[in-house]
Amino acid sequence: MNAKTSKRLNMKERYRIMTRDLGWEPSYQRYEDIFPQESFEGIKIVDWDQWEDPFRLTMDNYWKFQAEKERKLYAIFDAVSQNNGQMKISDPRYLNAVKLFITAVTPLEYNAYKGYARVGRQFGGVGARIACQMQSIDELRHTQTQIHAMSHYNKYFGGMHDFPHMFDRVWYLSVPKSFFEDASTAGPFEFLTAISFSFEYVLTNLLFLPFMSGAAYNGDMNTVTFGFSAQSDEARHMTLGLEIIKFILEQHEDNVPIVQQWLDKWLWRGYRLLSIVGMMMDYMLPNKVMSWSEAWTLYYEEAGGALFKELERYGIRPPKYADQTVIGKDHVSHQAWFIFYQYGHATAFNTWVPTAKEMDWLSEKYPDTFDRLYRPRFELLAEKAAKGERFYNNTLPQLCQVCQIPLAITEPDDDTLISHRDTVHDGERYHFCSDGCRDIFHHEPEKYVQAWLPVHQILQGNCGGADMEKVIGDYYRIEMGEDNLDFEGSAEQRRWAAWKQAV
């Protein structure tokens, strides 16, 4: 540091010294040995100094900001726990959204922490390394604060114990797990395109706003407060996501087709992953925020549309199959809930047929599809349940090789026919839910042939044998009758009624 500097540094100087000035030119090792992953993806970086950090945040300030946020956050967690916050929620069915979050989303935060730590190491540019370092620490903080936010509910409700164990094993959690592992096993630039841009920038509003607003509408103070505490981090991640994509595109024209293919891939993967958010919004929130269809219109079609218009000048077009997401917005949440309902003996949360009032809300929000296709299905299920024949599907579903979701989504141009594609690669047949997932496979078959498909793993005998009760209970650690099955008649429903009576 310059010893003559006696006055306080201005922000720009301070940023330079605390970030860019930390780098050095290697003298006795080759650049490509120090950063061995920087070039294999084909991305060309001409000048790392062009990297702009929009926040000019330095590590010392970062710690100060974060520590202040932590103090406020934990004060509220304490207050919630001292005031029996679990009793303030709208309806015990709401907690199922929290169970889905802690098992499916929180482990992604942890994977993001690991992912940014890895890719940060791989970039030659100091600015990019520091940005990845901060985001890595943010993601670890989000993991921890989410666990702490939800641990209060874990004392009173089922399904939240063993969430990291479940993430690695349970059939539906292979969907988020395989999504993130696909990104984490890609090169560093694809990782950033996948997670910082496609996920954090384009799609994050569709993940966080529904969960946080859902919490606010349903009396879940802890999750709302966590959401607020993460908001400024998320804003930073989103801005970074956009800067990253522009930086890569501006560095070299050869980067454009590579990035385009990643955008096509990751928008589609993200869209499929968010099906679970869609069903959470439309089916799991007793007090609704907005419908999935409305959210997709607002946050993807309108906001995403403007974004891709802005990227046109780099030669980028909107992601392939974006039109199919627009058709799908009136179907996927219903189809996803229907999967979980019929495999509700193998879920770490309760499922149910929507109430008459909820079905009316769905009819209103989905005038073209709900009454025609989905209401009759739920009415039949309600009828069966009333006769004591609650429907559980005891045969395992066929899964997509890429997104790992059961093939439950219908054709874009025929909503009564399941969408299915297949291909033969090296003498082996593979199945997909869509053109989007099939394209992803064709692009890198050597990668996706190794997919750990839960259904096939069970049938190979790798999940504790052929007895499904053992798979669910011992291998998944879903406690039969305690964590799973219909909400009607559940342990959760009984406990809630008893507590309410006691008040």
Added chain:
Amino acid sequence: MSVRANYANYQGPVRDRVENFHGSQLVYVMWERHLLFCAPLTFLADPAMSFDAFLTEVLTPALAPHPESEKLDFAEAQWRLDGEAFEPRGEASLADNGIGHKSQLRLITPRLSDLADAAI
């Protein structure tokens, strides 16, 4: 296309090769436009099993929860195998019928009840 990896000739293990299923194979069945079953079903089957035995011992119990299953007559049904029209020979084995590991069968039935209106 081929994967772009950090070293030459990257190839992940083929996790679902038939050898991993201990003598059995996978068969998928989609009952077309019968969406009470949210997705096509996955079965573990002996390739030497006859097609008729597959229908009575494996498929029929799995379809039993569907209200139309009582009216379902396999003699009236049409089949597709891996995207092609298919006429199964009931006494022949799955293997001899050309139903390979990870083949998908589609069962297409005539209208059996009003549930068809909503593709249930």
